[in-house]
Amino acid sequence: MTVDLDKYVKPGRDYYIALGLEGSANKLGVGIIRQPVGQLSQTNRAEVLSNVRDTYVTPPGEGFLPRDTARHHRNWVVRIIKRALSEAKVTGADLDCICFTQGPGMGAPLQSVVVAARTLAQLWELPLVGVNHCVGHIEMGREITGADNPVVLYVSGGNTQVIAYSKQRYRIFGETLDIAIGNCLDRFARTLKIPNEPAPGYNIEQMAKKGKHLVNLPYTVKGMDLSMSGILAHVDGLAKDMFGKQGKKLVDEETGELITAEDLCFSLQEILYSMLVEITERALAHVNSNQVLIVGGVGSNERLQEMMKLMIQDRKNGQIYATDERFCIDNGIMIAHAGLLSYRTGQTNDLWNTVCTQRFRTDEVFVKWRDD
Amino acid sequence: MSQKAGSAKLSSTLSLSVPFENEKQATIACKSLSPDPILKADELVVTYKTEGSSLVLKFEGISDRVIRVAISNFIDNLKTVVECMDEFDGKKDFLFEQY
Incomplete structure (x- = not known):
């Protein structure tokens, strides 16, 4: 029926x-x-x-x-x-x-x-x-991508949720316990004083492309949920040490090269997106699905889409769906x-x-x- | 603004009458603005009614300050209502072009 x-x-x-x-x-x-x-x-x-x-x-x-x-x-x-x-x-x-x-x-x-x-x-x-x-x-x-029954990763400035449909409800499988992922990125952009035009997350993404060194940041997945305020506090602290009055120099442990603001953006993205990939993959296993739909403003981030794709390619008939900024944002x-x-x-x-x-x-x- | 003697709590009151072009517009404004609840109901009470083609509000609050903030907020929202009426009233069949 x-x-x-x-x-x-x-x-x-x-x-x-x-x-x-x-x-x-x-x-x-x-x-x-x-x-x-x-x-x-x-x-x-x-x-x-x-x-x-x-x-x-x-x-x-x-x-x-x-x-x-x-x-x-x-x-x-x-x-x-x-x-x-x-x-x-x-x-x-x-x-x-x-x-x-x-x-x-x-x-x-x-x-x-x-x-x-x-x-x-x-x-x-x-x-x-x-x-x-x-x-x-x-x-x-769903309408734009044609994904009929995907696990939905909803990532934006105010929300971070992994959602799956069951019995006339969109049920939340996992979510942030404190701040949203977009909020975390926006606030770090504010710390670095990079422009909010066109979007702070977009500018972080562009800087991250130039980053080379992975700085050690906390990884905080709690079951199906995640926490990001501690990561933000940590990376904010590093940025303030580097660019504040102290002017402390951080060096990469392997190469001995100086850590830059670009490296911090790169590391923040890598750690946050890995966490998202982990809980999304677990949700897929729970509901026996092989489709992921990424929505929300942060969903327009190409690195997130790429990392999610790497995970989904390893699953049988795995498919990833994402929209562009017209419908994501x-x-x-x-x-x-x-x-x-x-x-x-x-x-x-x-x-x-x-x-x-x-x-x-x-x-x-x-x-x-x-x-x- | 008058200080009502006797009632200790909502001692400050103010009435506001906003004229509209007709009764229908006053009613629409009343229905657009009145659903939103007052956050601190024990500090401020706002009652909305229409009298002919006017929207009449009564603010009762614990202080002048509370009433001033409420009125400022009301005027902000009223601007949206009036602008909507100016631009859209009677234009249900109008094709807007080149905006």
């Missing part, structure tokens, strides 16, 4: 269109998606009509604060919605619903965007659909896509039920649109 996804199609139409609003962190995204009727498959695919994003970028050495990020979103949200509508060449009357990120994320930015979603939904008399940010990433990743289209699936199964939110929440776990969502 499969789920009937077409109980709510508009009379005389064989497709749906949804607008999605994302603003859980420093990216403000608006996307418009079109889904044909029937089950989505390789021959019946969703179509991205527009996917517009504006990122709040802070100066080197500074992170983004909730209040300032919310102000950025408020300043841009109406303009970005108009741009998305104009690129997609659709009108409000073409839309089936308006989807928004209900959590998890930073409270103030989430709230600044949902106010626009509520107003627009009322002005155009459209239903609202609240979307879990993580589920948005997973569904968009937070965006509105994934919210539109996941929200529309939810809408097609009759799940919508009344206005009083649209309050955003900073904590909203992936496994709280009832995945009504799947029943495999």
Whole structure:
């Protein structure tokens, strides 16, 4: 039996269109998606009509604060919605619903965007659909890559989770016990005062490519979970010793060559990604799967993709799926896509039920649109 | 801002009336802004209602400072609501081009 996804199609139409609003962190995204009727498959695919994003970028050495990020979103949200509508060449009357990120994320930015979603939904008399940010990433990743039932590695600035689907829930197999991997990389970028443009993690990746020496850092996998705050403190300490007032010189034990900032970036990436590969591999064994889907902002890191590929190649029929920065990094289209699936199964939110929440776990969502 | 004598706790109050073009807009603004809960419910109570084409708010807080912060936050969100109305009200069938 499969789920009937077409109980709510508009009379005389064989497709749906949804607008999605994302603003859980420093990216403000608006996307418009079109889904044909029937089950989505390789021959019946969703179509991205527009996917517009504006990122709040802070100066080197500074992170983004909730209040300032919310102000950025408020300043841009109406303009970005108009741009998305104009690129997609659709009108409000073409839309089936308006989807928004209900959590998890930073409270103030989430709230600044949902106010626009509520107003627009009322002005155009459209239903609202609240979307879990993580589920948005997973569904968009599945749609873009065609991975049908993968183990999902969700790695971003605010989240680090290994997820597998079972019985209408995306279940968390392992996760970070403290900070997210993207947060760890971003904060190290701040210590090194490297630019946040286009993304701190991207700049770390470029520096890491020039690194040669592996510096010894703690390796902290705890069962299926991992911990990264200790690693950050350690590598931060090394960087402060090297570039602070002390100006302490570190040398590579084997070659006697000086350790550089590039070496630290290289070592941090290597150690963090090895940990991710380890828990992902264990999750694959648990659920007897051979597909890995990497989603989230850190998923656009090529070194992580490469290391995951090396692991997956050793498994029988192993396959790795990843998307590019348009869909990896937070965006509105994934919210539109996941929200529309939810809408097609009759799940919508009344206005009083649209309050955003900073904590909203992936496994709280009832995945009504799947029943495999 | 008036200091209500007698009630020890929520002693500071302030009323705000925001005029809109019509009753429908006032109602939409009320419904867009009122769902979000106040974080410290024991320090601040905000009530929303519409009177004709106006949105009327009543802030009751333990101090002037609490009310000032709440109003500043309200105005920030109100700006989004008003901008949405300016740009999208009555334009459900309008095709936005070149933004």
